[in-house]
Amino acid sequence: MSSLGVVRVSAGRRLPRRRPRSVDGLVTLAGAGFGAVVAHWAITMPSLAGGVPNVLLAAAQLAGLVGAYLALVGLFLAARVPVLESTVGLDGLIAVHARLGRWTLLLMVTHGVTVTLAYAALARTGPLAQFWSLITGYGWVLPAAAGLGLMLVAGVGSWWRARRRMRYETWWALHLTMYLGLALAIPHQIVNGAAFVGHPAARALWLALIGLVFGCLLAFRVGQPVIRAFRHRLRVVEVVEETTDVVSVVVAGSRMDRLPIAGGQFAHWRFLTRGLMWPSHPYSISAILPDGRLRITVRTAGDHGRLLRRLRRGTAVVMEGPYGAFTVQARHDGCPVTLVAAGIGITPIRSLLDDLPPESVPTVLHRARGDDDLVLGDEIDALVHARGGVTHRLVGHRDRQPISARRLTELVPGIEGHELYVCGPPGFTAAVLAAARQLGIPRDRVHAESFRLHPADSALPGRRNRFAVRHRS
Amino acid sequence: MRRIRALSGGAAVGAAAVLAGHTLAPAGPSAPAPDATGAASPDATRPRLADGTATGPLVETPYGPVQIRVTVAAGTITEITEVKLPSEHLHSRWIRANLVPQLRQHVLTAQSADVDVVSGATFTGQGYLSSLQAALDQLS
Numbered sequence: 001m002s003s004l005g006v007v008r009v010s011a012g013r014r015l016p017r018r019r020p021r022s023v024d025g026l027v028t029l030a031g032a033g034f035g036a037v038v039a040h041w042a043i044t045m046p047s048l049a050g051g052v053p054n055v056l057l058a059a060a061q062l063a064g065l066v067g068a069y070l071a072l073v074g075l076f077l078a079a080r081v082p083v084l085e086s087t088v089g090l091d092g093l094i095a096v097h098a099r100l101g102r103w104t105l106l107l108m109v110t111h112g113v114t115v116t117l118a119y120a121a122l123a124r125t126g127p128l129a130q131f132w133s134l135i136t137g138y139g140w141v142l143p144a145a146a147g148l149g150l151m152l153v154a155g156v157g158s159w160w161r162a163r164r165r166m167r168y169e170t171w172w173a174l175h176l177t178m179y180l181g182l183a184l185a186i187p188h189q190i191v192n193g194a195a196f197v198g199h200p201a202a203r204a205l206w207l208a209l210i211g212l213v214f215g216c217l218l219a220f221r222v223g224q225p226v227i228r229a230f231r232h233r234l235r236v237v238e239v240v241e242e243t244t245d246v247v248s249v250v251v252a253g254s255r256m257d258r259l260p261i262a263g264g265q266f267a268h269w270r271f272l273t274r275g276l277m278w279p280s281h282p283y284s285i286s287a288i289l290p291d292g293r294l295r296i297t298v299r300t301a302g303d304h305g306r307l308l309r310r311l312r313r314g315t316a317v318v319m320e321g322p323y324g325a326f327t328v329q330a331r332h333d334g335c336p337v338t339l340v341a342a343g344i345g346i347t348p349i350r351s352l353l354d355d356l357p358p359e360s361v362p363t364v365l366h367r368a369r370g371d372d373d374l375v376l377g378d379e380i381d382a383l384v385h386a387r388g389g390v391t392h393r394l395v396g397h398r399d400r401q402p403i404s405a406r407r408l409t410e411l412v413p414g415i416e417g418h419e420l421y422v423c424g425p426p427g428f429t430a431a432v433l434a435a436a437r438q439l440g441i442p443r444d445r446v447h448a449e450s451f452r453l454h455p456a457d458s459a460l461p462g463r464r465n466r467f468a469v470r471h472r473s
Numbered sequence: 474m475r476r477i478r479a480l481s482g483g484a485a486v487g488a489a490a491v492l493a494g495h496t497l498a499p500a501g502p503s504a505p506a507p508d509a510t511g512a513a514s515p516d517a518t519r520p521r522l523a524d525g526t527a528t529g530p531l532v533e534t535p536y537g538p539v540q541i542r543v544t545v546a547a548g549t550i551t552e553i554t555e556v557k558l559p560s561e562h563l564h565s566r567w568i569r570a571n572l573v574p575q576l577r578q579h580v581l582t583a584q585s586a587d588v589d590v591v592s593g594a595t596f597t598g599q600g601y602l603s604s605l606q607a608a609l610d611q612l613s
Contacts, residue, residue: 024479027476028483029483030483032483032486034487035490036489036490038490043492192562199537
């Protein structure tokens with residue numbers, strides 16, 4: 001076990017800012033954009049009095065415009081703009097991004113089909129002949145059709161059934177083709193679209209929106225990590241074997257007071273050595289030390305674990321992040337705090353404990369399959385006891401240690417008035433969230449972080465992230 | 474729930490802003506002033522048209538150039554030919570097939586270029602009518 005002891009929040013550290021009002025403002029703006037797009041469509045659409053072809057064409061234009069707008073909003077979410085990310089959390093952003101992505105693809109396919117049918121009805125030709133004449137006869141329609149094809153392939157790749165069967169690297173490369181697909185689809189809209197031809201103001205605003213979204217992507221997905229890599233120059237200073245399959249890595253850097261970071265967050269890490277450079281791996285930060293050192297604690301077996309254990313001091317480290325809204329900033333003042341963790345889910349809870357205000361008396365429920373799985377158990381105990389709180393170690397198979405509303409009230413009397421932080425595998429998290437709902441704990445006082453074991457199954461845009469999002473305010 | 478309210482509130486404001494903007498300042502070049510009464514029947518005060526055929530100038534529109542030829546016989550517009558219509562855009566193809574025949578019919582009925590532009594063909598329609606008007610001016 002590591003011997004970091006009890007650690008307090010250092011005075012000089014910057015915390016990520018949580019700004020729900022700003023997020024509300026951005027949401028309002030997104031809504032305004034949507035309303036403007038639909039209103040502009042209503043102004044520029046063909047008269048419905050023209051019969052079936054006109055109705056089809058109007059529908060096609062609406063589907064195309066709204067689909068493109070949702071794609072831009074989805075891309076903006078993928079840019080991980082700091083204000084948004086630290087308030088909603090990366091898992092929340094990804095969940096909305098995935099949902100918007102499904103709508104975008106559906107609308108774009110609808111656009112392609114209805115536009116073909118509309119012109120086929122007009123020219124009294126078959127849909128296939130019409131499709132051929134559209135993609136061969138109009139400059140930017142062929143690239144757009146190809147782009148839609150690329151986006152569909154990438155979209156199917158993000159379907160969880162397909163993604164489950166894919167290496168993370170494969171999925172990532174496939175998902176990147178979305179950018180290419182979208183880039184191919186944009187010109188036909190601006191050059192051929194009835195909403196933009198002859199409407200210079202609409203065209204200028206649309207181009208500005210595209211520029212803003214791609215600017216944010218470049219700034220926060222490329223620029224910021226690169227700047228931070230050069231500013232902080234992180235390197236490995238210590239590797240600690242916690243248990244047979246859990247290892248901690250301590251990294252240090254320069255000017256760490258300028259890095260906004262909070263306990264409970266995670267980052268995507270690359271160690272610049274063979275096998276750990278690409279792709280990045282999401283690991284929770286298990287401690288933020290006063291001198292700016294960061295510790296991550298990882299459960300990992302096999303080759304990857306061996307590589308981490310063999311990391312040499314001085315190895316350069318690059319991180320993207322830190323990310324996550326699973327922090328004390330999400331807390332309501334004066335609420336007692338109960339933190340519930342299972343297995344390696346204890347790592348963000350461990351660093352979160354450091355950030356609690358001095359007067360807070362936390363309760364920790366630490367579930368593990370066996371005593372060996374009580375990762376960081378002694379540290380947690382020391383931290384909690386120093387504050388006069390209680391730790392409950394729930395060791396044993398989940399049938400012997402079920403999580404239910406009754407069990408929670410037995411262990412933590414008055415828990416319905418507490419602020420709840422939950423981190424563990426999806427099944428465990430779901431059980432705790434269900435119990436919390438049963439106990440009537442308001443949703444905005446329950447905070448859950450999706451559990452990340454390994455990139456291959458991390459950040460799944462599927463059910464469990466959605467679940468976590470639903471339980472956040 | 475608060476975010477849903479923000480989203481829908483924003484949508485209402487955005488839609489209202491665009492509609493208001495459109496009402497106050499319609500996009501594109503200003504339309505030839507529509508004549509409320511003149512569209513129905515030939516105007517008695519209008520100078521009589523000389524018989525013959527005249528071709529209007531090429532008028533640029535955002536979709537491409539428009540050029541109209543008109544034939545007058547016995548003081549009546551009998552034939553309108555679209556010498557040039559935009560074809561580059563998908564939407565233009567639409568306008569050619571759907572809206573230009575309508576517009577032509579309106580002009581023949583009104584015996585004048587003083588007709589309302591057909592909805593959905595604002596730019597092409599305006600170009601159409603101004604080329605037509607210039608052709609008619611040659612004959613008056």
